[in-house]
Amino acid sequence: MWFSLLSCCVLACIALPTNAVDEPKIEILPNTDPLKVLEGGKLEITCRYSTKAEKPNPNSLIIKRLGDRQGDIANAVKLTNLGFDTHRSTSPGATQFDWTIITLKVSKSGSKLTIQDTGRYYCIYEDVYKFFQKDVDVFRVVSPSEVVYNETSSKLSCVPEFSTETTAKDYTLSWSKNGSQSLGDSLKDRYSLEGDMDQNLVISKPGRKWGDLGRYQCVFTFTPSQQTVTNYVDLIGPPKVNEKSFDPSKNYVQGDNLILKCPVTGYPFPTVSWLRDGVMLNAGDRVVINDEGSVLNGKLTIYSLEFSDKGTYKCMANSTYEGFQSAHATTIVRVKDRLAALWPFLGIVAEVIILCIIIFIYEKRRGKQMEDEADSPDYPANTQDHRTDEVRQRNVRT
Numbered sequence: 001m002w003f004s005l006l007s008c009c010v011l012a013c014i015a016l017p018t019n020a021v022d023e024p025k026i027e028i029l030p031n032t033d034p035l036k037v038l039e040g041g042k043l044e045i046t047c048r049y050s051t052k053a054e055k056p057n058p059n060s061l062i063i064k065r066l067g068d069r070q071g072d073i074a075n076a077v078k079l080t081n082l083g084f085d086t087h088r089s090t091s092p093g094a095t096q097f098d099w100t101i102i103t104l105k106v107s108k109s110g111s112k113l114t115i116q117d118t119g120r121y122y123c124i125y126e127d128v129y130k131f132f133q134k135d136v137d138v139f140r141v142v143s144p145s146e147v148v149y150n151e152t153s154s155k156l157s158c159v160p161e162f163s164t165e166t167t168a169k170d171y172t173l174s175w176s177k178n179g180s181q182s183l184g185d186s187l188k189d190r191y192s193l194e195g196d197m198d199q200n201l202v203i204s205k206p207g208r209k210w211g212d213l214g215r216y217q218c219v220f221t222f223t224p225s226q227q228t229v230t231n232y233v234d235l236i237g238p239p240k241v242n243e244k245s246f247d248p249s250k251n252y253v254q255g256d257n258l259i260l261k262c263p264v265t266g267y268p269f270p271t272v273s274w275l276r277d278g279v280m281l282n283a284g285d286r287v288v289i290n291d292e293g294s295v296l297n298g299k300l301t302i303y304s305l306e307f308s309d310k311g312t313y314k315c316m317a318n319s320t321y322e323g324f325q326s327a328h329a330t331t332i333v334r335v336k337d338r339l340a341a342l343w344p345f346l347g348i349v350a351e352v353i354i355l356c357i358i359i360f361i362y363e364k365r366r367g368k369q370m371e372d373e374a375d376s377p378d379y380p381a382n383t384q385d386h387r388t389d390e391v392r393q394r395n396v397r398t
């Protein structure tokens, strides 16, 4: 009997929630409530209606917004009228006993998303008037998104302005650099956090470490949801060429490959153009221009150099930021003949050969002259004897 009671209970326990779960249900995603969004960022809300019972009508699923949270849902406005992009989809169950899910996704981003989008959002399935609600807070950060670096000290700030007072203090603010979790070692001892909730990041002597330029982020972490919202602030600076790492001149031998890298820094990352004797170089068969790290077109390669490639090469770095002057560096490229180093050696060889030829010819002519003298019939014999003696004597002496 205990056993049957127990099994009854187990059955009931299984049956009860199963019944409840089989009811059509409506959800609104993401799960955070209230949802915090940065003005100019992206607001995306997904509404999901799941049902087993009937064949749902996808168009009955709608999202409405009520600007005033205290107001009546009857005054809420349909989102399709408010500049949101809408995407609707249905995934029917495989059998009639499976869930059919209708999804409605709405989104708004960039300049379209403003503080006016703050409010209470309702996800509504009209036929049965089921709904789910979510509060959305759109806030803005009052700060320039770009700060031109100052050699003494640069201040980046993230001062939030919330659309509703309820969320004004339930966050922490942290600073980090370029997608990482921290500000990095190079900034150690050179920055300080100031102001309410550390809303100002002050970097001293940013010129000293040129790598300080770049994209910084201030991250709002809201409690208790732990939702984070990131705002970016760029520390920008004009292109700057490190001439020390650009040789004033370079010597090459015909057929060599020339590789020049423009040693430039700056943020936004500069774009380099290459000039030879003032004429812009374009990529071609032998001329290749690549990006060098983050610097666009920062590397010039010319394969198998020719004499005509000699000249004054200039790398010119321009910034996309208006008001920044371009920077440049030049190098003189000389191209020598491949045989240049051989010429002195070849000269000596040629001299030796010519000398040998002269000696050879001279000796030959002398030998012939002597033969002619010997053959001559009217040549006095004693003279010849005398000459022979002389040669003999010379031979003995040497």
Ligand SMILES: *[C@@H]1O[C@H](CO)[C@@H](O)[C@H](O)[C@H]1NC(C)=O
Binding pocket: 150, 151, 152, 153
């Ligand atoms: C750089 O910062 C110093 C001190 O903060 C300030 O006095 C100076 O005017 C700033 N220079 C520029 C060009 O903004």
Ligand SMILES: *[C@@H]1O[C@H](CO)[C@@H](O)[C@H](O)[C@H]1NC(C)=O
Binding pocket: 178, 213, 214, 215, 294
């Ligand atoms: C951010 O870091 C990546 C690699 O960590 C680097 O390639 C990129 O240039 C950096 N961007 C900025 C803006 O500093």
Ligand SMILES: *[C@@H]1O[C@H](CO)[C@@H](O)[C@H](O)[C@H]1NC(C)=O
Binding pocket: 273, 316, 317, 318, 325, 326
């Ligand atoms: C770069 O800037 C210089 C002037 O500073 C200008 O003459 C040149 O045309 C610019 N180059 C490009 C590719 O915009």
